Amino acid sequence: MRQSLFRGWKYCARRTGARSGFSLIELLVTIGIFGILAGLSFSSVAGNMPMWRAKGAADNVIGVFQKARSQAVRSNQWALISFTGVNTPGASAIAIYLDKNNNGALDVGTDERIYSLDVNAHYRDAYVKSVAVGVSPGTPVSMVALGPDGTVKPSNLSMPVEVVIASRNPKVTQTYTIRVERGGLGRWI
Numbered sequence: 001m002r003q004s005l006f007r008g009w010k011y012c013a014r015r016t017g018a019r020s021g022f023s024l025i026e027l028l029v030t031i032g033i034f035g036i037l038a039g040l041s042f043s044s045v046a047g048n049m050p051m052w053r054a055k056g057a058a059d060n061v062i063g064v065f066q067k068a069r070s071q072a073v074r075s076n077q078w079a080l081i082s083f084t085g086v087n088t089p090g091a092s093a094i095a096i097y098l099d100k101n102n103n104g105a106l107d108v109g110t111d112e113r114i115y116s117l118d119v120n121a122h123y124r125d126a127y128v129k130s131v132a133v134g135v136s137p138g139t140p141v142s143m144v145a146l147g148p149d150g151t152v153k154p155s156n157l158s159m160p161v162e163v164v165i166a167s168r169n170p171k172v173t174q175t176y177t178i179r180v181e182r183g184g185l186g187r188w189i
Contacts, residue, residue, distance in 0.1 A: 069146055073149065079097070079098060079099070080097040080098075080111065080144075081143065082095045082097060083144075085127070086131055093118050093119060096116075099145075126165055126166070128163065130162070130164045133157055150184045151182055155182075159181060162177055165178070
């Protein structure tokens with residue numbers, strides 16, 4: 001039975017005499033459709049890049065808080081997160097320092113910088129729009145201190161700490177807010 005089916009198929013393929021390949025018109029229509037789809041997808045991706053950069057910067061801010069918290073606990077020292085260029089598109093930067101004298105304040109020349117992030121260099125179009133403590137709108141701050149136990153200090157500081165990341169691209173109005181509670185871990189809100 002198998003032999004006869006196979007022979008029949010072979011016979012049909014030979015008898016039809018069908019040619020393989022595409023005509024020039026079919027090929028041009030297919031290339032045209034692919035070109036239109038590629039153009040549409042490229043414009044969609046290009047339009048979303050500023051938003052993705054701002055989201056990437058916000059993800060990195062969460063990572064900065066996690067890194068500072070782990071360094072504070074590991075070294076049993078204060079970790080200080082310094083924000084410079086807040087609300088200045090093109091100049092936002094974040095740095096983590098280990099407080100060598102455990103006074104909870106940044107002492108230039110004494111404290112050891114263990115990490116720095118130039119937001120604009122890594123995430124073009126993104127910047128740190130605000131850093132504040134307390135309920136929105138909160139009180140602006142330029143530094144957040146994490147104690148040796150990994151919690152935000154001082155304990156009388158009104159919580160939460162909110163860091164807002166924005167895009168300087170005028171077409172993207174979405175901002176990303178990271179909320180850091182007393183435990184020192186950041187999350188999206």
